Amino acid sequence: MNYIENIFICLTAPLIISVLCLRGKGRRQMLFVILGMLSSLLSAYVSTFIAGAQGADLLSASMEISPLVEELMKIFPVVFYVLVFEAGREEITDSIMMIAIGFATFENAYYMTQSDSMGLIHLLIRGFGTGAMHVVCGYIIAIGLLRLWDKEWLRVAGTIALLAVAISYHGIFNILVSQTGVAAFIGYVIPVFTTVLNLGFRSKIISK
Amino acid sequence: MIEITENALQLLCAVYCVLISIRHSDNLQKRSWTMLALASGGFFLGDLYWQLYLVFYHDTPHYSYIPYLSWYASYLFLLLLIFEIREEHTPKVRNPFLWLIPAFTSGMCIFYLQWGDWIGNISAAVLMSFLMWYAAKGVMLSLKYEEYKKYLFFYILILAFCLLEYSSWTISIFWMGDTFLNPYFWSDTMLSITFLFFPMALRKAVEE
Numbered sequence: 111m112n113y114i115e116n117i118f119i120c121l122t123a124p125l126i127i128s129v130l131c132l133r134g135k136g137r138r139q140m141l142f143v144i145l146g147m148l149s150s151l152l153s154a155y156v157s158t159f160i161a162g163a164q165g166a167d168l169l170s171a172s173m174e175i176s177p178l179v180e181e182l183m184k185i186f187p188v189v190f191y192v193l194v195f196e197a198g199r200e201e202i203t204d205s206i207m208m209i210a211i212g213f214a215t216f217e218n219a220y221y222m223t224q225s226d227s228m229g230l231i232h233l234l235i236r237g238f239g240t241g242a243m244h245v246v247c248g249y250i251i252a253i254g255l256l257r258l259w260d261k262e263w264l265r266v267a268g269t270i271a272l273l274a275v276a277i278s279y280h281g282i283f284n285i286l287v288s289q290t291g292v293a294a295f296i297g298y299v300i301p302v303f304t305t306v307l308n309l310g311f312r313s314k315i316i317s318k
Numbered sequence: 319m320i321e322i323t324e325n326a327l328q329l330l331c332a333v334y335c336v337l338i339s340i341r342h343s344d345n346l347q348k349r350s351w352t353m354l355a356l357a358s359g360g361f362f363l364g365d366l367y368w369q370l371y372l373v374f375y376h377d378t379p380h381y382s383y384i385p386y387l388s389w390y391a392s393y394l395f396l397l398l399l400i401f402e403i404r405e406e407h408t409p410k411v412r413n414p415f416l417w418l419i420p421a422f423t424s425g426m427c428i429f430y431l432q433w434g435d436w437i438g439n440i441s442a443a444v445l446m447s448f449l450m451w452y453a454a455k456g457v458m459l460s461l462k463y464e465e466y467k468k469y470l471f472f473y474i475l476i477l478a479f480c481l482l483e484y485s486s487w488t489i490s491i492f493w494m495g496d497t498f499l500n501p502y503f504w505s506d507t508m509l510s511i512t513f514l515f516f517p518m519a520l521r522k523a524v525e526e
Contacts, residue, residue: 164381166380166381170380170381173371173379174379174380174381174383174384175381177384178383178384178387258349258352258353259398264398264401267394267397267398268394268395268398270391270394271356271360271390271391271394271395271398272356272391274360274387274388274390274391274394275356275359275360275363275388275391277384277387277388278360278363278364278366278367278384278385278387278388278391279363281367281384281385282363282366282367282370285367285370285371285374286370289374293374
């Protein structure tokens with residue numbers, strides 16, 4: 111039996127120590143990785159609660175409830191950071207990416223300990239696919255914050271809309287990977303492809 | 319089968335709009351085109367989620383927050399697009415007939431509340447009210463002043479989009495089955511076709 115809390119403690123304990131040792135930007139980024147993992151843990155609790163309250167089975171919960179809860183939980187630490195520390199755009203973008211990375215790492219670790227032994231290829235596809243999906247969802251929101259709107263109220267409205275887009279992207283990924291065969295493979299490949307495409311255009315998009 | 323085919327047509331129309339808008343957005347430099355890409359992209363993702371659910375489970379989503387969120391995001395991006403193309407020091411338009419819009423959307427919202435949930439219906443009504451309000455104001459402005467005539471097609475298209483959405487929602491309540499005689503498919507197909515004209519209308523509005 112693998113308890114999700116055990117995995118969380120095992121993964122975050124060394125990271126928490128590193129936060130104490132690190133300074134400046136590195137410390138902040140590590141803190142957001144831990145917050146990403148914490149968001150993943152809390153998402154599991156909240157999704158389970160909502161699924162139970164609505165009488166949803168495991169499959170429906172993973173396709174229809176989890177994407178919504180997970181993307182919302184990922185954005186909460188950023189909202190707190192923006193409101194309390196009045197962070198700049200670049201810092202917000204970095205924090206979104208670090209949270210996404212922490213979230214994906216914890217989710218992958220939990221998934222792999224829960225499942226029986228799988229082939230190396232499946233693990234690689236699953237690991238990179240999920241990791242890329244969370245990074246893409248983070249990137250969707252980061253791009254909007256960084257580039258699209260100057261006025262504060264437009265940025266708030268736009269970020270909410272981009273969050274909804276990220277939730278849909280996540281939902282589509284979950285539907286596809288819950289299938290078998292080609293559909294699951296396409297599901298895992300889409301975020302990897304999006305990430306590679308994004309890397310190609312990144313410099314043009316980021317540079318203003 | 320007809321629903322799946324009709325959804326596929328809508329996906330194609332939306333993806334056409336996304337691709338044309340991305341091509342014109344010049345790496346997100348032209349915000350109006352980026353907003354159109356996001357609006358059609360949001361709509362596309364909502365449709366894709368719905369379509370995948372239909373194809374894999376032969377059913378519509380039970381806890382259908384995700385596609386609706388995506389469609390609402392699309393309306394929000396269209397609203398942001400209107401704000402983006404609106405010129406500074408635009409003459410104010412006051413017309414008592416504009417108040418028919420919130421009256422219409424509120425009435426429809428109350429009607430839909432008999433079947434749907436509160437939050438979703440009220441969110442849709444608020445977004446549609448703003449969208450139709452600014453689009454109708456844009457039409458009046460374009461008809462009144464010669465220099466704003468270039469926006470006329472764009473604003474009419476937004477109004478048509480909103481009215482076709484309302485028409486599809488209303489007809490879908492009285493579902494007449496998966497047959498060509500069901501007017502829902504005709505209304506939704508016309509809605510899909512508006513996506514083919516959005517790039518043309520925006521080009522006329524911002525590049526003439």
